[in-house]
Amino acid sequence: MSALQQIIRRAVVAPCLAAGAFVATPPQAPARLQIASAAGASRTDVPSVSTIGELRRRDLRVPVDGAHVNAMRGQFGDTREGGARGHEAVDIPAPRNTPIHAVENGTIEKLFLSRPGGITIYQFDPERRFAYYYAHLERYAAGLQEHQAIRKGDVIGYVGTTGNAPNDAPHLHFAIFELTPEKQWWKGSPVDPWLAFTR
Ligand SMILES: [Zn+2]
Numbered sequence: 001m002s003a004l005q006q007i008i009r010r011a012v013v014a015p016c017l018a019a020g021a022f023v024a025t026p027p028q029a030p031a032r033l034q035i036a037s038a039a040g041a042s043r044t045d046v047p048s049v050s051t052i053g054e055l056r057r058r059d060l061r062v063p064v065d066g067a068h069v070n071a072m073r074g075q076f077g078d079t080r081e082g083g084a085r086g087h088e089a090v091d092i093p094a095p096r097n098t099p100i101h102a103v104e105n106g107t108i109e110k111l112f113l114s115r116p117g118g119i120t121i122y123q124f125d126p127e128r129r130f131a132y133y134y135a136h137l138e139r140y141a142a143g144l145q146e147h148q149a150i151r152k153g154d155v156i157g158y159v160g161t162t163g164n165a166p167n168d169a170p171h172l173h174f175a176i177f178e179l180t181p182e183k184q185w186w187k188g189s190p191v192d193p194w195l196a197f198t199r
Pocket residue numbers: 016017018019087089090091173174
């Protein structure tokens with residue numbers, strides 16, 4: 001990584017609190033803890049090969065054109081709040097108003113405004129196994145609605161700095177989580193997007 005990349009990464013990543021549903025919006029106890037206890041595993045478990053394999057099989061589209069997949073490496077494990085919790089996502093720097101494309105077919109499950117994530121989208125895949133989370137949007141694509149069917153590559157929003165993103169470092173905070181049997185948009189096991197995008 002070049003010095004410039006490191007500076008950009010620090011600017012983008014360091015202040016960006018995890019914007020995921022796991023922290024921002026749980027109507028009940030944190031989902032991950034429930035999952036962890038149910039599975040008898042810790043939150044830092046490496047996802048199963050079948051989970052990553054399944055995501056790779058879907059050939060997810062990188063949501064921002066020109067994004068550097070290699071730069072996503074390691075971001076998932078970055079910590080926030082002095083190590084209190086993990087980032088569990090990747091940050092993709094891009095100029096404000098850069099189009100954000102759906103990574104896969106599916107439906108818009110929830111359009112949500114949260115303090116850390118700002119303007120966000122929760123997309124489910126067609127089988128409702130995974131949720132894709134897009135945060136810090138400048139705005140949604142015109143006419144975007146909950147429960148709308150979308151195709152891989154559709155523009156669903158635009159890069160911005162809403163929520164806790166630094167005003168001078170617009171980026172897309174992107175996360176993937178595997179849903180529980182209840183299929184609730186705020187609940188699931190996070191998966192490293194970098195693993196899904198690398199083949
Ligand atoms: Zn982030």
